[in-house]
Amino acid sequence: MASGYVNIRRDVDDKFYRYRMPVLTTKIEGKGNGIKTVVPNMADVARALSRPATYTTKFFGCELGAQTSFDEKNERYIVNGAHDADRLRELLDAFIDKFVLCRSCKNPETDLIIIKQGRNEDIIRDCKACGERTGIDMRHKLVPYILKNPPVKVKKGKKKDVAGADAAVGGGEANGGSGEEQNDGNESDDYLTKKIKAEAAELNDKPTLADEDWSADTSPEAVKARIKALEGSMAAAVLGGDDDGSDDDVNSPYTILGKWIDEEREEVDDPKAFSIAIFKKAEELGIAKKHKTVTVIAQALFSEDMVTEVTQYGALLQKMVTSEKHQKALLGGIERHVGLVHPDLIPAIPKVLMELYQIDVLDEEVITQWGTHVSKKYVDKDTSKKVRKASEPFLKWLEEADDDEEDDE
Template sequence: MASGFVNIRRDVDDKFYRYRMPILLTKIEGKGNGIKTVLPNMSDVARALSRPPSYTTKFFGCELGAQTSVDEKNERYIVNGAHDANRLRELLDGFIDKFVLCKSCKNPETELIILKVGRTEDIIRDCKACGERTPIDMRHKLTTFILKNPPIKARKGKKATNGDAAAGVGGGGGDVTPENGNGEEGGDPGAESDDELTKKIKAEAAELNQDAAIEKEDWAVDTSPEAVKARQKALESSMAAAVLGGDDDGDDDDENSPYTQFGNWIMDVPETEDQKALNIAIYKKAEELGIEKKHKAVLILVTIFTEDVVAEIPKFAPLLKKMVTSEKHQKALLGGIERLVGLAYPDLLPQVPKILMALYQDDILDEEVVTEWGTHVSKKYTDKDTSKRVRKASAPFLKWLEEADDDDSDEDDD
């Protein structure tokens, strides 16, 4: 059926590249409203990528905003509407980049694993080539589908066994001690200190390490569909709780709530060079939805950030200043940061001090609010363990704040 093979990385122009896949074929069927694009060799392509064909097909649906139909038994994979083969091949490149290639070495020999952190889950690419584990951007809509349909069956016919997966579990999760975090902003995270705050954070850190070890063991043991499903449910409710917060001021949990709309709109916002226009557009959207003054809008706003958050904060600072107008807003912002670094990008944990520093230096966060936040674990925005993890990572910054306050001297430029 396949009329030819291409490199899995089509940007690699190497005839001897090891990783090849059949070129994706398409066939238009039907007419009028019933017109659809059939993907006759989707299962062959997906097999070459070691991913279930439902993932690639659903990915097309997410990207094109089209309905899809997946019939694994009869190997029928369909995207509604008429779609150009080249367009779909380009989208497939996007899928490969986001859900297959190791982010570190760009090798396609990866396995998707679902890693439980606290009550929530992240999807990680586990690279067989370099051993790195790199997180999937959890804001992509396909991640919801993957969590609901975990990649267990995909292991069939692959070298990986449950034993392999379990053996690899120890390395993930992004455990970070303040000592190996980024302490360069000042203070000396390695130094012994008797102050109460440090003691408290160290005690929590020790406890956290224990909890994390236990959780990883759980995950290694239980990858049954039932267990995965149960964790998915937990994730959904914890995310819903995160968005709604404790002091809810209305019925926001439906799909049409202004917060959901704001979040979806931000997720689809195109990249632009014109940062000022982008800031204005975001504010106007919030205004249009009537939530520009709400602290929960700040929580949603944080989803605009990516793994480059440290560099992005100054760009969005004018917008943040406009929307973060009270202590409550600052707490929502910190809650959003907890979710960003605790759940979406666990690799960012070592950068928490830099993130807080950037927000502090741009006068978006007040010293009192950050200190109060940093010393009180809360379940309001994430699960307790994630909350602890993030606060633990913030220790060097909190220490710097306190010391800067004590001697009233500049320690941020040493």
Template sequence: MASAGIVNIRRDVDDKFYRYRMPLLLTKIEGKGNGIKTVVPNMSDVARALSRPPTYPTKFFGCELGAQTSFDEKNDRYIVNGAHDASRLRELLDTFIDKFVLCRSCKNPETDLIILKSGRNEDVVRDCKACGERTDVDMKHKLVTFILKNPPKNPKKSKKGAKGEANGNGGGVHASAPSVPGEENGSASGADSDDELTKRIKAEAADLSTETKLANQDWSADTSPEAVKARIKALESKVGGLSLTPAGGLGDDDGSDDDVNSPYAQFGRWVEENKVEEGVGAVQIYQKAQEFGVEKKHKAVFTLVQALFTVEVVKEIDTYKALLAKMITSEKHQKALLGGIERLVGFDHPELISTVPKILMALYQVDVLEEDVVTQWGTHSSKKYVDRDTSKKVRKASEPFLKWLEEADDDESEDE
């Protein structure tokens, strides 16, 4: 089967870092005369990216075109009778996505189809995992009858890892790219192939001249010991006089926590000094982390949170979601992320304490924070990152979000 390109699930969104992606629908005309038919060879991959059974969009095509459809799930063949070009079916797929995938409220594709029963009546609704809304589908559409006869198997609520770990899970949780042959899908191979951020890094790196690279490395006009100490002192004053790493350390053997020349301290200073003046983006920040050799270290996540985020942290999480997904790849990374948030709202911006639920929700929605990790964090205060009183205060503020997680789980249990 020919490999398909990758496109945004919402094709009206022209954003390379839009996290909801799917393979471009492919078609193949077979037969002739009255036996001519259109096969969709990658329907399973497309449907998996949409968290829908492949029979649903195939049947939708048949309803819209007035054509017979057939499915051979065992052999992965999905067929629409008649000759239909790819562009027409792609347009119909956009319509299917709008009617049966996108949340009507927030237009996010991270939804499950569920069937609600009330007496003899059954309603098909889209249950949005992003905004929590449940919105009806067009119950008059012919596909609804098919859905009611072939109900979806709803996945359990899960956020299995940041980005790569969530890919290829058969639906339920959307990842930044679908499971497509030849594409990164977070499989057991662990191959760190070209995901969105990596592709952009390579593209921009190819355009960098030697002069530009040297300019990027020369990030400080004055590198004397006195100037370095002055900058780190000014930066540390913004986080309550504490260093960029917690007193106990995070377990990475790359310089002591008090060393102003450790790679983490240098990385943090660079981000702090360049994020506003130079307006650096995710690619430049990740390249700088690579230069310091800390791009895979969980301590670097802790440093990044303090150096990068401001009072606009909720908006900034969305802006830098690709960077966060690239750097947060394990439970340790997530714990370091939460530790950085504790420092951010506990010392740097205490006025943000009341917005902790929004911050956690933003991190949860961009798939860098798992439900189990944040739940455990919320029930156990610690003095690893901040003092005990501040730790308790931040966790107390997080209770609305933790309650929302618990209630969402209860709702799903009832639905099942």
């Protein structure tokens, strides 16, 4: 059975591509006329696409001319007949192209919206990246099902308009039994309101200069670059809050740096010399001071021997991680590296955090906030929970160390 993650756009051969989904898996059950294909992780795949799992299942049925059935409560999705996993993955690519990707910028960050015009109804893809609204082929056999079973509308109360609130929501599992209200992701408005207000209160008590210092570059040169990017249909990257483009763009400086590190590290004999070369390359690309650069380095530089490599490249990290935002970006890159590329490294997270803490790359407050607040910024929510769950032994050690210091006083 296949496992792991792939780019949502499988035509994008870039391991730094932000949008990823689990590899679709299948299981054949039954015999004869009762044979059927079960998709065990259909719900996880659909969540990564922000579409109901019933849509993808029905799409398979429409394309294969097969009956489908599903039990949403138990997340069991079935297509009648025996179907090869590779064939279903190809059909999933077709579904993504027809019902997920923005026709304008090809970004998967879209919502399906049904618009009524008199007696007619149209389904459009509303892109949260570039702002474009593009239609779908209303002749497809799946369309009647979508119109009868429209996407669930998100209530306004669920919108997270306070910095960091998205990380606070859903963080109950990673809080290590702290007594906070638990949440399974189906948040009520009251629950969200409480969490957002609580987070806002904490933020108001903390300095915000770190974030302001690293806001988007507003120099004339940067503005011209943004305009050029918009004209080249790169609005998704600029409007998405990036500094200098996006790591989703194969021509962005971040992707260039990541691929360069990935190619060059195979020949590395001297980590110190390679560290200097990486920094000079980042300077050459104009992104040496950008926090996203640290995310890319964490993904491209480290291998399965990450614990040892953190020490070897400690000087590079100390030089490049210069703010709280950089620290969070580094943790995000580590999340992607261990969560999506090397899931076998998740149990080693406490050791990685310890090494980074001991060489003063990560602060205690940043680690604690990250470890107790699940976020979907860098990986999917489930992966985020797994990584933070694995960090609990180190978080406990930090807490006990603080208690010891207070007792000494």
